Structure formats: structure tokens, C-alpha cells
Amino acid sequence: MTHQWQGVLREYADRLDVTDATPIVTLGEGGTPLIPAPALSRRTGAQVHIKFEGMNPTGSFKDRGMTMAISKAVEHGAKAVICASTGNTSASAAAYAAYAGIQSVVLVPEGKIAMGKLSQAIVHGARLLQVRGNFDDCLQIARELSANYPVHLVNSVNNDRIEGQKTASFEIVDVLGDAPDFHFIPVGNAGNYTAYTRGFVEDAEAGRTTRLPRMFGFQAVGAAPIVLGHPVKDPDTIATAIRIGNPASWELALAARDTTNGYFGAISDSTILEAQKILAAEVGIFVEPASAISVAGLLERAAAGVIPAGAVVTVTVTGHGLKDPQWGLRLADGSEAKPTVVAVDVAAVADAIGLKANA
Numbered sequence: 001m002t003h004q005w006q007g008v009l010r011e012y013a014d015r016l017d018v019t020d021a022t023p024i025v026t027l028g029e030g031g032t033p034l035i036p037a038p039a040l041s042r043r044t045g046a047q048v049h050i051k052f053e054g055m056n057p058t059g060s061f062k063d064r065g066m067t068m069a070i071s072k073a074v075e076h077g078a079k080a081v082i083c084a085s086t087g088n089t090s091a092s093a094a095a096y097a098a099y100a101g102i103q104s105v106v107l108v109p110e111g112k113i114a115m116g117k118l119s120q121a122i123v124h125g126a127r128l129l130q131v132r133g134n135f136d137d138c139l140q141i142a143r144e145l146s147a148n149y150p151v152h153l154v155n156s157v158n159n160d161r162i163e164g165q166k167t168a169s170f171e172i173v174d175v176l177g178d179a180p181d182f183h184f185i186p187v188g189n190a191g192n193y194t195a196y197t198r199g200f201v202e203d204a205e206a207g208r209t210t211r212l213p214r215m216f217g218f219q220a221v222g223a224a225p226i227v228l229g230h231p232v233k234d235p236d237t238i239a240t241a242i243r244i245g246n247p248a249s250w251e252l253a254l255a256a257r258d259t260t261n262g263y264f265g266a267i268s269d270s271t272i273l274e275a276q277k278i279l280a281a282e283v284g285i286f287v288e289p290a291s292a293i294s295v296a297g298l299l300e301r302a303a304a305g306v307i308p309a310g311a312v313v314t315v316t317v318t319g320h321g322l323k324d325p326q327w328g329l330r331l332a333d334g335s336e337a338k339p340t341v342v343a344v345d346v347a348a349v350a351d352a353i354g355l356k357a358n359a
């Protein structure tokens with residue numbers, strides 16, 4: 001008999017607020033691979049491992065928080081849930097609401113969400129509204145609706161989301177046997193940065209680890225409110241999942257940075273795309289642009305001399321590249337990759353790929 005991973009609420013039931021009264025709404029999220037990345041270790045001199053969160057059921061880490069948020073919502077009798085989203089939260093909320101048999105309502109910024117994510121929300125049966133505004137506007141409306149109408153908010157301002165997401169740290173510690181020296185992670189609303197820190201702190205307090213990792217978070221240059229120290233009115237980046245001008249977990253994230261001697265940095269869109277290609281071509285992991293920023297952040301900090309040789313480094317890549325596949329087709333010069341067309345002919349194919357026949 002093989003063991004099937006039971007989802008984060010069952011696997012970590014003793015560390016979460018779940019009881020016999022909690023209906024477990026799960027699609028088997030979590031248990032994602034922590035993949036050693038020799039190519040990145042060579043580039044940085046550290047021991048680099050990638051936590052590939054694109055392997056979750058809807059293709060992003062949002063599923064860890066959503067299993068918790070939807071389970072608790074159903075426990076409390078909710079018949080409908082609402083969220084604002086840059087895409088992945090809506091995909092996840094829609095899938096988990098479908099499993100639970102309740103309605104999901106999602107508010108997304110018009111024209112600013114990746115097609116794969118839009119498709120997921122629709123196919124899972126969400127009521128999807130495109131708002132003529134940005135994510136921060138969507139969140140404001142979702143908050144006010146949930147305060148005044150019978151609909152339960154499942155954004156990461158809901159603490160259940162953070163609780164579910166902290167399980168990723170538990171998994172890293174379970175695999176490595178201790179906490180890493182550094183953890184790199186993308187930052188949008190900073191809920192995940194907060195959640196990882198909470199997981200690592202709880203593991204340290206429980207004596208499962210000997211140290212706290214320094215938490216290094218990265219925002220896109222055009223959407224870097226935490227780095228700048230003030231909200232950004234019109235956030236702009238190709239990394240749509242982190243196109244956030246006024247992070248919901250800002251204060252929590254600053255506290256988490258102080259607890260871990262952490263860091264926030266900003267990365268340009270072109271550097272994000274370079275890192276996406278390096279990860280795909282040298283490690284074999286395809287992630288969406290927002291996820292590649294943590295790899296870009298690692299390369300930048302290593303080049304700055306901040307990462308000691310041999311340090312144990314974990315890097316969360318938050319969502320799958322297939323969510324937003326257009327970026328994989330873009331070549332370095334900005335043009336689109338065009339596969340060569342050949343005749344049905346062995347010699348022609350050999351010629352096209354530069355192979356010479358065996359002597």
C-alpha cells in the first residue's frame with residue numbers, strides 16, 4: 001500500500017485549529033516537493049532547495065490557506081465565500097468552494113489576471129466579476145461586502161488563510177531536519193511571508209529546529225510599497241500575482257522581518273523574466289513570473305555578497321508556469337519563440353538539429 005498525503009489539515013491537525021467539528025474540505029494540498037537545485041547552488045555557493053508550490057491542486061500555494069479558510073467557513077455555516085484576487089486566490093477559492101458545495105464570488109481587476117487563472121475560476125463555477133480598478137480596490141469592496149452581507153471573506157486578512165499557509169514551513173523543516181539559514185519568498189499582500197515566519201517560529205518554539213531562517217521577501221520594482229515605505233497608487237508589473245500597492249499584511253510582515261533579521265528588496269520585471277528562464281532551463285522548474293522573483297532575489301543577494309558559502313537556502317516558488325504560459329514563449333530579445341517547421345523526413349530533421357549520421 002502506498003501512503004497518500006492527506007492534505008495539510010489532517011497531516012498537521014495537532015498544529016492547527018481543527019477539531020472533530022471541522023468538516024475537512026481538502027483536495028490533497030501540501031506535501032509539495034523540496035527540490036535540490038544544483039545549478040543554483042553552483043551560481044550562489046549556497047545549498048539551494050526550491051519549494052515548488054506550483055504542485056498544489058490548483059497550481060499555487062493559495063490552496064494551503066484555502067483548505068483551512070473554506071473548512072472553517074463551512075464549520076461556521078457559510079453558504080457563500082468572497083475574495084478579491086489577482087488570480088490564484090480566486091482559482092483556489094472556486095475549487096475548494098466547489099468541493100464544499102457552496103458558492104464562491106470573486107472580484108478581480110479588469111484585464112489584469114492571467115488567462116489560466118481566469119479559466120480556473122470560471123470552470124469551478126465562481127461568480128466572477130471584473131472590477132474597473134486594481135486589486136486594492138477589489139479587496140476594499142470584498143471587505144465591506146462581507147461586513148454587511150451574508151458572505152464569508154477568504155482573503156488572507158482572514159487569519160485561517162495564514163494558519164493554513166504556515167504548513168509549508170513545517171514541511172521544509174520535516175525534510176531538512178532543521179530550519180534553513182535563509183528563506184526567499186515573493187511578496188504581494190505579504191500574507192505568505194507572514195505565514196512562513198509563523199511556521200518557522202512555531203517550529204523553533206517547539207524545539208523542532210535550532211534556528212530561525214532570515215526571511216528575505218521580494219516585490220516588483222513597480223509594486224514595491226514595503227520597500228519604499230509607502231503605498232503605491234498605481235502598482236505596475238508583469239508579475240500580476242504581486243501587483244499590490246497596499247499590502248493587507250504590511251504590519252505583520254514588518255514584525256516578521258524584525259523577528260528573523262529579514263529583508264525586503266525590489267526586483268525589475270526584466271530581471272524577474274531572466275530568473276524565470278534560468279529556473280526553467282537549468283533546474284527544470286517552470287513558474288509564473290511572480291514566483292520567479294524569489295529566485296531573482298536569491299541571485300541578486302548572492303551577487304551582493306550577503307549569502308555565506310554553504311548556507312542552507314530555501315526558495316519558495318509560489319505558482320505554476322502554466323498559469324501564465326505566454327512568458328515561456330518570450331525570447332530574451334522580446335520576440336516570440338517560433339518552432340522550426342520541417343518535412344516528414346529523417347535527414348531533414350537531423351539537419352535541422354545539427355546531427356551528423358554515425359560513421
Ligand SMILES: *Cc1c(COP(=O)(O)O)cnc(C)c1O
Pocket residue numbers: 060062088089156186187188189190191192193241242288290291318319
Ligand atoms: C498570492 C501570490 C503571491 C503573493 O503572496 P502574498 O501572500 O500576497 O504576499 C505570490 N505569488 C503567487 C503566484 C501568488 O499567487
